[in-house]
Amino acid sequence: MTIEKSRPATAQGMPPLEPITAGPRTAVSAAVARRLFRAAVSRLAVTVVEEPTGDRLGQGGPLMRLHRPDEFYARLGRDGLIGFGEAYLTGAWDADDLAGFLTVPAARMATLVPRPLQRARALVTPRLPSHQRSTEANSQANISHHYDLSNDLFRLFLDETLSYSSALFDTSVQSVPAGPGSVAEHLLATTPEPVDHDDPRRHGPDLAEAQGRKIERMLDQAGVTEGTRVLEIGTGWGELAIRAARRGATVHTITLSVEQLELAEERIAAAGYADRVQVELMDYRALTTTGRTYDAVLSVEMIEAVGHEFWATYFRTIDAVLAPGGRVSIQAITMPHDRMLATRDTHTWITKYIFPGGFLPSVEVVDQITRQQTSLRLVDQLEMGSHYAETLRRWDRRFLAQRPAVLALGFDELFMRVWHFYLAYSQAGFASGYINVSQLTFTREDR
Template identity: 30%
Template sequence: MTSTKNRSGLVPMTIGEIISSVADGEKSPVRIEAYDGSSFGPEDCPLVIRIVSEEAVQQFVAAPGDLGLARAYLTGSIEIVRGVHPAAPHDVFGALEILRKKMAHKPDLATTLRILRSVGIKAINPNVPIPHMEIVAPWRRALSGAGRHTKERDSKAVSYHYDVSNKFYEWVLGPSMTYTCACYPTADATLEEAQENKYRLVFDKLGLSEGDRLLDVGCGWGGMVRYAARRGVRVIGVTLSKEQASWAQAAIAEEGLGDLAEVRLQDYRDVPEGEFDAISSIGITEHIGAENYAAYFAKLRSMLKPGGLLLNHCITRPENTRTTKAGAFIDRYIFPDGELAGAATVQLEAENTGFETVHGENLRPHYAFTLREWCKNLEAHWDEAVEEVGMPMAKLWGLYMGACQYAFETNVVQLHQILLVNLDAEKGKPWDVPLRQWWKA
């Protein structure tokens, strides 16, 4: 494609030239081929992305970073033309993340002006329609005046993500219906073995035995609830997802665990019972909001017996200085109002309410393995998933899980389990947990 000067005297740039102006093509993990006939990246790249329309450029300019990339992929203005199945876009997103975060550099002023002239005034103030992906917007607008993490808003946010379709989640998560990080006993263990091992680890860390009482907050489809009940523990699980509660109660009935286990559609803040021997919190802290950590831990502590244990399992940041807000893509399309803090921040807030830390560990590689298997499951059931939830939603979940796999592999995020004990209110009471770690890793 031959470039000609425009009225400003600046030579317009091709799409390939624009990308080359901000990235090193020799190190590119992808080859990009654009609708104007230009390209970027080595010819022998196993992964090729095609920019098929001007809309993609407008989306990148309108929302630089992960949101623009996501929108372009979801609306079909960029396509995967070889090297990876569209249902498993981990390789694509990972490569684009490398391109965006590690290779990109800011162009000089003259190049910036040429880019703006080349993409046109529409790209500076674009109005790019995303008709089928702004599905979260209606409830956001309805609650725009409400503060983050009110009970009503939390319920809406959780419902948006988890009430997609139980059948869809069965295909993605597998038989365990567990939507949290597994714990792999060996690198070659199956996903189901690793999820069972995770529940075993939580159960053992909490020192549970037959006849004990357990509260599982944010219980999902009831995996931990049923695991504990099978071992004679009396369990209450709470979730804000109607679909999860319905599925979990049916699974409890099917296993004949109704005398020991119950899953409620209830906010953890509204649980009236107390004096639990232990509490498991697996994957709920991400939805709480950092400003609410103190109230959250105080509420859980108030429901524990003196000496009772709390296992908090949550996604964390690798440091404690950045904002806790999620990225634009995750916040808009995946986990509305989700927040992540560093493990030290989570632990500090728990200790400030009176908990004492017994143990902590980082399971980051395990979550990368877990997400790898979820991506494989989605790819294996791609046609059924598209029929169940539609192409946009299936692509959205594939992109999100692929992005998260990349994030855990590269230490963008981590997964921490923190074991806490509710100190006896009476001062001077002796330490009443074993002196050394009592569970098998």
């Protein structure tokens, strides 16, 4: 396939904020939103202060200030959770500890809105736009929207490994009961201690070590050694490919990000492994046309961009190119199965502003699809959501500390606010358990 270099639709990679228009519909929806929000907050361990009246809501806890309540309720009433996030972008509300505040409602997300109203809400919830669906025609633009913003931007807040995925800190690992009928060994990485480097513009060395630990475990799980033929779906900036080549493997790594490909090739060459690693612009669906097979297939937090309509295609592709005796290691951000079923096709703040077309699977649906449509079998799961919360906390801390450098790259204050909300919102999701991340290992069942 031919993939041309493209840039986001705007310099900041964001759609314009839509203004609030006055009228009866806005007034009614804002009144409903105000009533629902106040009822929800009354049950939460947070403090919400409405200005200029000084009215205080909630049971006490992380503070949210409503600077412009009328705008906040209008946006919430018109656009739901998208409007909630957009009201933060415009400054209608703020929080001193944004992640701390968002963690509280995230832990109760499934029950904040009364169940009868949840069913009604499903009728008006916006659907994912057709141009964001992760077809072969759309996928490169979806990836470019985020990953082709600027390599220099990502360098400002990532550690030196340039790993843009959950780290695995040095903590104990516990065995936990697996779900009904599961044959996977279910392991849980215990919560890491939060550690801050003295200079918020830098990461302590343990983050780079934790990112390396994450990758090395995946390589171990996939059985990567001298002579292993490795396929990586989603190159990132090349760290996994470098480490696999260092073990003596030959690596074919594919990506849809031109910016990532260029820097990955530079880093791979600088590490001395250009002869062992091929980086290619390719959609994963094209892999079956190459005639190549691999002993190990690895993919780090790429399945989130596949889209639920194409999960089966994704795993069937892996199954088709995996050599006999091969192993698969995937790191995947997941959500509970019931929430996944309830939110399929939903357009969210994240899909609008950060990851077009993104959607999180459940571990259960991954197990179902691979059992029903492939010869792959899930044999090991390491759950590490608390480690992602700590990873994101460190990224957000460094991102905010690098504000002058971000602005010097040509990004604006609204971009800073969007990305702070994105990183804090994600941290809250993992800290609350609303979303999770796991390393999943698959072997092939004899055909």
